[in-house]
Amino acid sequence: METDVGATTSEEANGSRAEKKPTVIFVLGGPGSGKGTQCAYIVEHFGFTHFSAGDLLRAEIKSGSENGLMIKSMINEGKIVPSEVTVKLLRQAMEESGNDKFLIDGFPRNDENRAAFEAVTGIEPAFVLFFDCPEEEMERRILNRNQERDDDNIETIRKRFKVFLESSLPVVQYYESIGKVHKIDAARPIEEVFESVKAVFTSINEKDD
Ligand SMILES: Nc1ncnc2c1ncn2[C@@H]1O[C@H](COP(=O)(O)OP(=O)(O)O)[C@@H](O)[C@H]1O
Ligand SMILES: Nc1ccn([C@H]2C[C@H](O)[C@@H](COP(=O)(O)OP(=O)(O)O)O2)c(=O)n1
Ligand SMILES: [Mg+2]
Secondary structure: OOOOOOOOOOOHHOOOOOOOOOOOEEEEEEEOHHHHHHHHHHHHHHHOOOEEHHHHHHHHHOOOOOOOOHHHHHEEEOOOOOOHHHHHHHHHHHHHHOEEEEEEEEEOHHHHHHHHHHHHHOOOOOEEEEEEEEEHHHHHHHHHHOOOOOOOOOHHHHHHHHHHHHHHHHHHHHHHHHOOOEEEEEEHHHHHHHHHHHHHHHHHHHHHO
């Protein structure tokens, strides 16, 4: 079965065939704040399907698609790839998954990302996890990451930090203004960070009961 993440049809909009939209949680935080690491734990404990926007873009480069070279050069410059490309990859991945609970990490990274996702899928996030971490700590973590990523070099890291401050933080602030952000102190050991993450998910589950 495919998961319905398309824009609402008129039939659905008038209520005759309303299907429940999937639950989406956005996981945000600067480069190296620990998004991917914590998502792996959340998947294990809470049954979500995890998609990293960055991983989907890197897979697209590897696949040799016609957009690959453009994506590669943007990532190597620390820039944000046009939303059209990223939203299409996310939507496809969600549809193919068959699940209806998603953690989307590293997205939305700017306001254009946010608006495009909403327009294409009709989905608003249930909430946003924001991993708050000082730049020096994020830099240390990335330089020790060893994932052989072309963008994990000091020059590109500095560009990514700048883009994070200028384009991504405003998205976090937007979600804060509508009361959707759970801010986590990410500058602690992995297990301690996860205790705080777990508390967020547990309290949400209790509210739903
Ligand atoms: N709380 C933490 N303390 C120390 N190192 C961490 C912590 N969380 C993640 N790391 C390490 O830091 C690096 C970046 O983590 P990652 O999950 O890839 O971050 P992001 O997806 O936000 O860029 C990885 O090598 C990871 O093992
Ligand atoms: N929504 C997104 C997410 C990532 N990208 C690009 C630009 C980012 O610098 C790279 C890497 O993103 P990724 O989330 O994998 O990086 P970190 O895990 O935060 O270190 O991918 C994008 O263009 N748009
Ligand atoms: Mg990551």
